[in-house]
Amino acid sequence: MIPKIAFLFLTITNIYHESYWRDFLDGHTAEHSMYIHASEGVPEDSPFKKYELPYTIPTTHYHTMKAQIALLKEALRDPDNQKFIFSSESTIPLQSFKHVYSEVMDTHKSIFKYFPNPHQDPENKNYATRSLEKLPQEYRYKSSQWIILNRAHATLMANDTQYLDIITEYDADNELYPSSFLATQHALNEVDCKRTTFVNWDKRNPDTMPRAFPYVYTNLHDPEQLSDIKHAIQEGFLFARKIESGTDLSPLDTYLAYKQ
Numbered sequence: 001m002i003p004k005i006a007f008l009f010l011t012i013t014n015i016y017h018e019s020y021w022r023d024f025l026d027g028h029t030a031e032h033s034m035y036i037h038a039s040e041g042v043p044e045d046s047p048f049k050k051y052e053l054p055y056t057i058p059t060t061h062y063h064t065m066k067a068q069i070a071l072l073k074e075a076l077r078d079p080d081n082q083k084f085i086f087s088s089e090s091t092i093p094l095q096s097f098k099h100v101y102s103e104v105m106d107t108h109k110s111i112f113k114y115f116p117n118p119h120q121d122p123e124n125k126n127y128a129t130r131s132l133e134k135l136p137q138e139y140r141y142k143s144s145q146w147i148i149l150n151r152a153h154a155t156l157m158a159n160d161t162q163y164l165d166i167i168t169e170y171d172a173d174n175e176l177y178p179s180s181f182l183a184t185q186h187a188l189n190e191v192d193c194k195r196t197t198f199v200n201w202d203k204r205n206p207d208t209m210p211r212a213f214p215y216v217y218t219n220l221h222d223p224e225q226l227s228d229i230k231h232a233i234q235e236g237f238l239f240a241r242k243i244e245s246g247t248d249l250s251p252l253d254t255y256l257a258y259k260q
Contacts, residue, residue: 003082006075011089062171091241096257112147114179129171141179198232198240
């Protein structure tokens, strides 16, 4: 058996930068699998259409965790899938497949940054929808939505009949569930607490809504935008997200190992 990475895509329709994913995956058929939950369907002419789930789970911006569990359940049907990487339509790989495979497979742990749930201020009504007050305090955590799971943790989540319904009552269930659920299973010590997907929360696009929202990269011919992604590569991030559809990625080609 060759252990595989399962890439689990949560999209509206297509993956924005399909050609870059094709180049990244080229030559590694035996080492990966792919699954796509597309709320409006993958286009018929997409090379990734064959990976689309035959059904969808209703999602909103704040509620995607049940769809992510559906992706896990499909991926767990293949016993060769040993690591499970969640990805969005606006994500691109920053390192070579060999590099990603080595970093992900060289540890038995899941990999994602987690921290105590910050939405606990009873005086702030905006926090109430993310408070996790139905859970004991010691189980209230938050993480990125874009996590990497080992098979043991993926199986626990796929079989969860107790906590998913509780946590999905809260907004941003995709950020609250993974670490909070694993805390209930006393398994957070089995997670390598670090980020693998770069996203920029420090900048704001000019037309950003008042609520917090990550920076969207639209023009990599802009030296400042290009510098951000180059820096993420140099820091060792495996992926970067919020790269808008239609963005010309060619300024990055010199820095992407799988494009050289």
